[in-house]
Amino acid sequence: MKTIRRYTNAADAGYDLSLIEAAGLTGIVTEDLTPRVGSNVASPAILLKVQDPDAQRAIDILNADANPDSQPAAILPDAPDPIQNSTSSPTLPQSQTFVVKCPECATKWKLDPQESRQRTFLCTECNTAFPILNISALAGGWIGNGTYPQPDWDLLRNYVNQYFSPSEHPLLWLQLALQWTRAIRDVLGPAYIIYESKNFILLTAKPSDTARSLLNDCEEILIHIRTFLGSLAWHWANGKHLILMFDDLELYYGYVAWFYPEEGQFASSGGMFLNRGYCHTVLPPTQYPVRALVHELTHLSLVRLRIPRWLNEGLAVTTEDAVNGKNSIRWDAELAASHKSHWNTETIQDFWSGKSFLDPASSHVSYSLAQILVTNIREDYGNLEDFIKNAKIPDAGDSSAQAHLGATLSEIASSFLGPGDRTPRLLST
Numbered sequence: 001m002k003t004i005r006r007y008t009n010a011a012d013a014g015y016d017l018s019l020i021e022a023a024g025l026t027g028i029v030t031e032d033l034t035p036r037v038g039s040n041v042a043s044p045a046i047l048l049k050v051q052d053p054d055a056q057r058a059i060d061i062l063n064a065d066a067n068p069d070s071q072p073a074a075i076l077p078d079a080p081d082p083i084q085n086s087t088s089s090p091t092l093p094q095s096q097t098f099v100v101k102c103p104e105c106a107t108k109w110k111l112d113p114q115e116s117r118q119r120t121f122l123c124t125e126c127n128t129a130f131p132i133l134n135i136s137a138l139a140g141g142w143i144g145n146g147t148y149p150q151p152d153w154d155l156l157r158n159y160v161n162q163y164f165s166p167s168e169h170p171l172l173w174l175q176l177a178l179q180w181t182r183a184i185r186d187v188l189g190p191a192y193i194i195y196e197s198k199n200f201i202l203l204t205a206k207p208s209d210t211a212r213s214l215l216n217d218c219e220e221i222l223i224h225i226r227t228f229l230g231s232l233a234w235h236w237a238n239g240k241h242l243i244l245m246f247d248d249l250e251l252y253y254g255y256v257a258w259f260y261p262e263e264g265q266f267a268s269s270g271g272m273f274l275n276r277g278y279c280h281t282v283l284p285p286t287q288y289p290v291r292a293l294v295h296e297l298t299h300l301s302l303v304r305l306r307i308p309r310w311l312n313e314g315l316a317v318t319t320e321d322a323v324n325g326k327n328s329i330r331w332d333a334e335l336a337a338s339h340k341s342h343w344n345t346e347t348i349q350d351f352w353s354g355k356s357f358l359d360p361a362s363s364h365v366s367y368s369l370a371q372i373l374v375t376n377i378r379e380d381y382g383n384l385e386d387f388i389k390n391a392k393i394p395d396a397g398d399s400s401a402q403a404h405l406g407a408t409l410s411e412i413a414s415s416f417l418g419p420g421d422r423t424p425r426l427l428s429t
């Protein structure tokens with residue numbers, strides 16, 4: 001058996017196991033009881049293991065299930081604790097000053113090393129005690145990724161759950177997100193400034209009025225998206241959503257490379273929603289980031305649903321239009337011709353599995369088809385919400401379409417593409 005993923009809760013592991021089993025593979029969910037050397041937290045990670053010859057197929061299934069624009073999974077080593085190998089990296093902000101803001105009176109405190117190791121801090125301005133957690137004080141708290149420090153989010157999640165009460169979690173997650181943002185800022189240099197709004201943290205080198213108006217845009221976009229998605233939208237409570245806006249294309253790709261080891265694949269990316277560890281959005285240098293923000297923040301709002309990629313991308317492109325108040329589907333002869341020439345009963349399978357979105361040769365026509373199908377479903381069928389909520393990766397949402405739309409995906413696709421059997425094949429069969 002090979003470990004293919006680690007989890008902090010059994011429900012997530014169980015969900016992924018069900019995806020793998022739906023494709024006919026054998027896996028187990030088990031606990032890793034090996035103590036984490038160098039860590040003062042007992043963290044029994046939950047492991048998903050699959051029979052060795054099927055490990056790569058299982059990873060492909062989970063990758064197809066992962067949110068679009070997210071990182072591919074990799075086979076994790078069974079034995080060594082990744083934390084052990086990371087603490088000596090010179091880029092880790094072990095000595096970073098720990099700054100906390102009092103939640104009551106907003107006074108900022110620079111904590112000395114002794115105070116930094118506590119779990120509570122007393123603000124003497126207003127006499128309020130509040131919880132604190134310094135990532136650098138936790139052995140193995142930081143994992144280097146070459147250039148940018150990344151917290152070990154699994155370790156931190158376990159620690160927070162173990163030592164703090166749920167009512168303290170929102171404040172702690174914000175503290176952790178800000179420490180992480182400062183650590184990234186320290187790498188990028190003093191031109192980069194951290195801004196905060198109700199739901200977002202923004203790290204950017206743009207002038208401050210541009211940055212603030214961008215944060216206002218984000219808050220407004222979020223309201224639009226939540227109105228559009230209704231009960232489908234995720235309302236996060238722990239921490240704020242981090243948006244990293246890179247000033248330089250090389251820096252952007254350097255950052256993203258850690259999440260996407262295979263280079264070049266995403267060369268035309270207008271932004272990415274990364275859902276590993278602590279969800280965040282990264283943007284390349286651009287004058288007009290709003291469109292990309294609408295797209296990525298839609299993925300963020302759908303992240304809990306784990307829906308098929310075509311549906312996720314179709315919704316993201318559709319929200320772009322809904323927020324901008326226009327319909328960008330161009331029914332010109334050129335686009336119609338490229339759909340007709342690209343899609344046949346074979347290539348449509350890569351659309352259902354999500355693969356065609358990653359291939360530069362077919363990504364444009366894939367996003368376009370996703371938008372057309374989502375638009376047609378919205379206009380011609382009821383029950384869109386129930387369909388989306390129940391759409392599962394292994395069959396691309398086909399059984400949910402039959403149950404909630406009263407039509408198969410093949411019928412829905414064929415009403416645009418013309419007659420033919422376009423039934424999604426079960427993933428990896």
Ligand SMILES: [Zn+2]
Binds near residue numbers: 103106127
């Ligand atoms: Zn205070």
Ligand SMILES: [Zn+2]
Binds near residue numbers: 068069295299313316
């Ligand atoms: Zn997308």
